[in-house]
Amino acid sequence: MTLLEAKSGRPVRILEIGDAQARAQCIRLGIGEGTVVDAERLRVGPVLLRHHDSEVCLGRELAGRILVEEAPEANLRPGRLESDGRAAAGRERRRWRFGSKHGRR
Amino acid sequence: MAPQNSVSTGHCCQGTTVVEVPEGTRKVVLVGNPNVGKSLFFNAFTGLYVDVSNYPGTTVSISSGRMDDYLILDSPGVYGVSSFNDEETVARDVILEADLVVNVVDAVHLERDLFLTQQLIDMGLPLVVALNMVDEAEKRGLRVDPAALSRELGVPVIPTVATRREGFEEVKRALDEARIGVSDPILQDRLLGLLDRVGSKPEALMILEGDPYVAERHGVEPQGMRDELYMARRQRVNAILPRVIDRREHTLDLRTRLGHALIRPLTGLPVLALTLFLMYELIGVLVAQTIVGFTEGTVMQGYVEPLLRSAAQTVLGDSNVLYELVAGEFGVLTLTVTYVVGLLLPLVIGFYLMLSVLEDSGYLPRIAALTDRLMTSIGLNGRAIIPMILGFGCITMATITTRILGNERERKIATALMAFAIPCSAQLGVIVALLAVAGGPEMALAYGLIMFAVFGLLGVALSHYLPGTSTSLLMDLPPLRVPRPINVLTKTWYKTTGFIREVTVYFAAGALLIGILQVTGALVAAQDLAAPLVEGWLNLPREAATAFIMGFVRRDFGAAGLYDLGLSGPSILVALVTITLFVPCVASVLVIMKERGRSFMLFTWVGSVVLAFTVGGLLAQFIGLL
Known part of the structure; x- marks a missing residue:
């Protein structure tokens, strides 16, 4: 499916970016093919990709040329977690989602 | 082209030299992603004596200044070295001339920033990394180990907090320890293979990466x-x-949430409406009316123009053609000075000040995100909101700013839309005053709706008929920040002086052109030619033709001309719609020609005459039926 068809507010894995320049720019920004990102489709607006501590806005036309698949897990921040443990990671994920709650229908 | 020395030998003889350097001076280039605090480093290193030059054909400027035996160059913020846009092209050319590079990285966004760092290392440039915003990273629960990063990259890494001037001295001291970092050996082999043909490793990498x-x-x-x-x-x-x-672990802070609220329509649009209203109050009312009233009316027309006129009289004598051209009604000297200094300067300062605040606060990219969908329906993307906003200040300024758009098709659409349907601030002042005479809010609403509809339809049509495809928005959203006044002021200063320097000649040329039209009687002839159309089709008095023709000189002259005709409500509406759509002022026509070529200039010029009389006439006929 394309990024436009993906469920808004869910993590997805980027499979293919169908535009050479956009692909290069995305890789620079930290979003390569294979990267898992949190994707939110903004109402009457572009698609917002959240990945670690950065946010990238993509126009809908471009989003329609990006192939993704659903990803069960999203490592939303870089680096190694100090307080190791899956419970903590899960807690953190929920917090991130809470932050983007308003944009989902 | 002259043979090339390797950049690291300390010589430079590129065909693209940006700044001349004396022998023995080492060029240090500051490189970093946008919004990482590079300019703070530059200011701290160079002090007051800096030189800012606009890179030809772009709106991108390069600052340079001295520090001991070093020449410090600031480069535009980029995410990588290539030539995807003007900023990158300029940054690339500055970097290719570097003897050593100070790479400023944002500790909060290391994942993004280290890409550029590694690219600079792969280029074989001696490097020092300034790990900036370590305090902010701490707040977000991130701790970066500079020593570990230095080991991984193979270059010195200095932690800094540029906003508190922490770490600047350490970075300066580290310049002597700049090293070429750790790169992929296979890649380095490939580069060596190209080296005998290209001469420098950084350029060899650019060619491997397909920079045309x-x-x-x-x-x-x-x-x-x-x-x-x-x-x-x-x-x-x-x-x-x-x-x-x-x-x-770390929870989303208030700033991040606010950032989200600004790009979601439900919360973002009211904030945008409020911002636009504040802008109107500040620029449309305070600057365009109060301040310009003083600078243009009191200072220029009251003191400067009489002075210039008497000076011209002494030299040329009066009542001859030459005097008319130099200091007459549309004299090159008088009109240009009044227009550029009295009218444009305060407006341009006002607009760039506001734009710098929006830019530095991180709100501008969010406005672009918010308006992206709307813009795509007229063949543009969210970034085009920047020239569109500037268009309400000065179409000439906005036309130059279309250089930031993705491709020529987008630049054409934006240029045409502004030339046709966006009233500049000079005109807007008169329009608002006339609308008040015409009957207040209903008339203003009708005018607004008509202009918006024309703008939209025109955009859709241009997007449909112009060949090619437009680029999509792809934009990193910077964190929201309180802008630093000194940055805002310097940016405003450089942009304003750059603009005035670039366009004054066009305003002078425009004044000369109009002066010639007047002296030869062409202006009167044009008025006579337009009169039947104005009377029969627009249902306006014959004299309104003069107002339209004057609109070519300065758009506000045209609008002001309508003021004296004593029109009634509906006629004012017809006249205002027509004059807004009518040709842009002569200076912007010249800049359109320079930026988009002659045939496109002719298209906008003829097109706007046809459009203005078509829409205005249809409106007049429709009102006549009521």
């Missing part, structure tokens, strides 16, 4: 290895990250 411009300079084919090299570089950076960053 650098390849052309050396007469070799660009190689299509970008994807492969980029992915390898990304993987290397991603492998470094867990070895240098420790993170604690």
